[in-house]
Amino acid sequence: MNSIDRIYACIKGEDRDRHPFFCVFSLYGAKLINCDLLSYYNDSNLFIEGQTAIMEQISPDVLMSPFCFAKEAEAFGCVIKYYPTSPPNVKKNPLTHPDDIYKIQIPDITNNSILKYFRESVQKLSTKFGSSTLIAAPIMGPFELAAIVIGLENFMELLLFDYQKAKYLIDLFTEYCISWSNQLAADGANIIVHPGGFSNIKMINSNMLESYVIPVLETLYAKINIPVIYHNGGYSILPFLKYLKKLPNIVGFLVDSHDDIEKSRLEIGDKFLLLGNIDGPTLIYKNPAEIKHMCINLLEKMKNDQHYIFSTSGPDLAYQTSIEQILTMKAAVVNFETAFIAV
Amino acid sequence: LEEDIKNSFFIALLNSDRILANEIIENWAKKKNYHSAVCDILEPSLKILGEKWIKNDEITFAQAFISAKIAEDILMKSLQEINTDDSFYKKQGNIVIGNIEDDYHSLGRKLLGIFLQSSGWNVFDLGNDVSPKEFVDKAIESDSKIICASAMMYSTALNIKNLRSEIDNRNLKNKLMLAVGGAVFNLHPELVDEVGGDGTSKNALDAVVLMKNLLGEVNKRGTIKV
Numbered sequence: 324m325n326s327i328d329r330i331y332a333c334i335k336g337e338d339r340d341r342h343p344f345f346c347v348f349s350l351y352g353a354k355l356i357n358c359d360l361l362s363y364y365n366d367s368n369l370f371i372e373g374q375t376a377i378m379e380q381i382s383p384d385v386l387m388s389p390f391c392f393a394k395e396a397e398a399f400g401c402v403i404k405y406y407p408t409s410p411p412n413v414k415k416n417p418l419t420h421p422d423d424i425y426k427i428q429i430p431d432i433t434n435n436s437i438l439k440y441f442r443e444s445v446q447k448l449s450t451k452f453g454s455s456t457l458i459a460a461p462i463m464g465p466f467e468l469a470a471i472v473i474g475l476e477n478f479m480e481l482l483l484f485d486y487q488k489a490k491y492l493i494d495l496f497t498e499y500c501i502s503w504s505n506q507l508a509a510d511g512a513n514i515i516v517h518p519g520g521f522s523n524i525k526m527i528n529s530n531m532l533e534s535y536v537i538p539v540l541e542t543l544y545a546k547i548n549i550p551v552i553y554h555n556g557g558y559s560i561l562p563f564l565k566y567l568k569k570l571p572n573i574v575g576f577l578v579d580s581h582d583d584i585e586k587s588r589l590e591i592g593d594k595f596l597l598l599g600n601i602d603g604p605t606l607i608y609k610n611p612a613e614i615k616h617m618c619i620n621l622l623e624k625m626k627n628d629q630h631y632i633f634s635t636s637g638p639d640l641a642y643q644t645s646i647e648q649i650l651t652m653k654a655a656v657v658n659f660e661t662a663f664i665a666v
Numbered sequence: 667l668e669e670d671i672k673n674s675f676f677i678a679l680l681n682s683d684r685i686l687a688n689e690i691i692e693n694w695a696k697k698k699n700y701h702s703a704v705c706d707i708l709e710p711s712l713k714i715l716g717e718k719w720i721k722n723d724e725i726t727f728a729q730a731f732i733s734a735k736i737a738e739d740i741l742m743k744s745l746q747e748i749n750t751d752d753s754f755y756k757k758q759g760n761i762v763i764g765n766i767e768d769d770y771h772s773l774g775r776k777l778l779g780i781f782l783q784s785s786g787w788n789v790f791d792l793g794n795d796v797s798p799k800e801f802v803d804k805a806i807e808s809d810s811k812i813i814c815a816s817a818m819m820y821s822t823a824l825n826i827k828n829l830r831s832e833i834d835n836r837n838l839k840n841k842l843m844l845a846v847g848g849a850v851f852n853l854h855p856e857l858v859d860e861v862g863g864d865g866t867s868k869n870a871l872d873a874v875v876l877m878k879n880l881l882g883e884v885n886k887r888g889t890i891k892v
Contacts, residue, residue: 409821412770413770476731476773479727484735528726
């Protein structure tokens, strides 16, 4: 049973040899090939080299294309800053005044040199590993894109006090997100992962989710040609699952490490994939015995869950995480006997 | 009755009702003054809100953002009152604030600036991503005795170490105080010592007290001479 078989068995709720294993290894590939991050996040060949090392040394069931939203924001005019051991961050937004939103240029997804990096990465991942491994492409939704391109506080100001301008931005970015997602699908991605960086309980309450976000995501997801997994975006989403589960074209939820995974399953019902929920960025602080214990506890909770994928939650694993820590986690999953053993 | 008014104001904050919150303050200020509105209504409510924010799951960013806007509305009115009635406020001096290099989370810093201003400080807000040299240059140029460096994330908080070095390398230790703040310091109080901060406060309200104390420390030791 290869990774694709395992994931699709999980989607269908069929027997499989073990739970699928997924971590956010976008950054970690750079560590394995000892590559500086400026080069890694600009040269798709280096990204593929890093992911090849991930496959050789860890062999997860899902590979992710570059998880680097600041880089995508660069295509919209943001100035970004690179760091030695973490993904780049937006240093400066292109706008100096709220009225400047009307000057925002949507990059040409077919020719833009920055977006080309993402597209080539997906194409090469798909060509090299796509026959046996699921290729997931993370995207920003319209709200995350607006927040990163004009700044979170500027966007919040528009959303709450000048909705006409906010709506202009949301509509503009929704069209872009649809085109971008479908382009990545055409390039070889099997699934879209949408981290709801704006749509979690730390950012907004359920009223705002229902009135502002859900209608936009309904439009967006319905027009994406491949399935969507909703990612927690770094904070709890359990209270929002009852709204999110009604969205079209959504196949699963990656919940936060603070979310009760059993309650999450109860909330979404038994047809969706459920992913999570070891906190990836803080794995670095655990020794192998602690990691094994943590993983076994989680796996025990989920052993009868036909649609469960073992996964880290949150953003990338920290650069400083040791390969031993990761392999301890992987071994826990591989060696754990599920209730659904494929014959 | 006053308790009812205070509760109504707090609920208006939670409901992100900017208009109602301002109305409550206006009515209070008509009967008393804006200084009382700030001290007796705004500050206690923001304090509770801040505590809930630190607990991490009861207050959303959107609520905190609107509360900051409401606080800004009220404090700006309070500032206007200062111009006509100086008896409530004593001029505290100059102070430099900014987010440390690589940090772009400005909401807390802006709120701090407003509170300091309303407490009599002449605030020089350098904005986001401020280098150690910029901080210290501005402090010297403006004859400020305190720098407030803000950071939200662990990785950017560590950049404050470079500001500590800049202050020390220019022989300004104990003459130019370094106040540090931001969400990460609430989560990891040990960071204050690690980055070389002279003090911190849990929120913008408590910062006013901190600055008074730090100023007292400097005044004991003398003024900046370069």
